[in-house]
Amino acid sequence: MKNRFEIEFSALSQNEAFARLCISAFLLPLDPTVNEMSDIKTAVSEAVTNSIIHGYEGIGGTVHMSAETDENIVYIEIRDKGRGIEDIEAARKPLFTTKPDCERSGMGFTIMEAFMDKITVVSEKDKGTKVTMTKKLRG
Amino acid sequence: MNINYKKDGATLLVTLGGDIDHHTAQEISDGIARSFRHSHCKNIVIDFSGVNFMDSSGIGMLIGRYKETEIFGGALAAVSVSSELMKIFRISGLNKIIDCYDNARLALSALRGE
Numbered sequence: 274m275k276n277r278f279e280i281e282f283s284a285l286s287q288n289e290a291f292a293r294l295c296i297s298a299f300l301l302p303l304d305p306t307v308n309e310m311s312d313i314k315t316a317v318s319e320a321v322t323n324s325i326i327h328g329y330e331g332i333g334g335t336v337h338m339s340a341e342t343d344e345n346i347v348y349i350e351i352r353d354k355g356r357g358i359e360d361i362e363a364a365r366k367p368l369f370t371t372k373p374d375c376e377r378s379g380m381g382f383t384i385m386e387a388f389m390d391k392i393t394v395v396s397e398k399d400k401g402t403k404v405t406m407t408k409k410l411r412g
Numbered sequence: 413m414n415i416n417y418k419k420d421g422a423t424l425l426v427t428l429g430g431d432i433d434h435h436t437a438q439e440i441s442d443g444i445a446r447s448f449r450h451s452h453c454k455n456i457v458i459d460f461s462g463v464n465f466m467d468s469s470g471i472g473m474l475i476g477r478y479k480e481t482e483i484f485g486g487a488l489a490a491v492s493v494s495s496e497l498m499k500i501f502r503i504s505g506l507n508k509i510i511d512c513y514d515n516a517r518l519a520l521s522a523l524r525g526e
């Protein structure tokens with residue numbers, strides 16, 4: 274059975290935990306393993322944090338998050354209307370960061386890629402960024 | 413986020429509780445850095461037994477603390493790292509610069525050279 278939710282929230286750092294809580298509650302009926310749940314929560318946290326820090330550069334905005342489940346496959350979309358990513362290929366490389374002074378590790382996309390089965394990133398300068406992630410729950 | 417500090421010889425034992433994300437990482441970084449400076453220690457041991465979640469914000473926070481201990485010729489060690497957190501340690505290479513122990517007693521003994 275398909276199931277879906279969509280929310281939007283302010284691009285504030287305290288909402289990173291809120292986003293993790295939402296995806297956890299939504300996926301709980303599918304009975305994912307502790308590791309699967311942890312992987313998905315971490316990937317969501319990375320994408321939402323990117324929108325807050327890089328998309329809106331901490332000045333605020335709205336982050337949209339939606340998720341859909343189809344049997345045991347999870348689709349998650351996180352998007353913002355922020356400044357966008359100029360070079361997506363560079364941004365997805367490990368240790369790439371535009372904020373080296375802020376103790377940012379530049380590992381966000383690497384973790385999303387490692388923890389999910391597939392991620393796609395669509396971004397346009399000054400228009401925003403959309404990250405789509407897929408993971409099959411194997412139980 | 414709960415942070416507790418305890419000095420053991422040349423080592424500052426930091427016990428964390430809660431989530432480590434972008435929202436909390438700065439507070440943790442600032443807190444540990446301040447306590448480390450005042451403690452006159454050279455090593456830091458971070459106990460993760462109360463940490464429910466950590467994303468890449470924790471990597472930056474830990475690398476920052478590793479660099480501070482390095483300045484004093486000390487070491488950064490981690491305690492009670494769950495299998496979920498260990499995945500992040502391995503992907504980022506943190507496990508190559510931070511020794512991990514099952515409990516604080518073992519970490520403190522190792523840093524005392526016992």
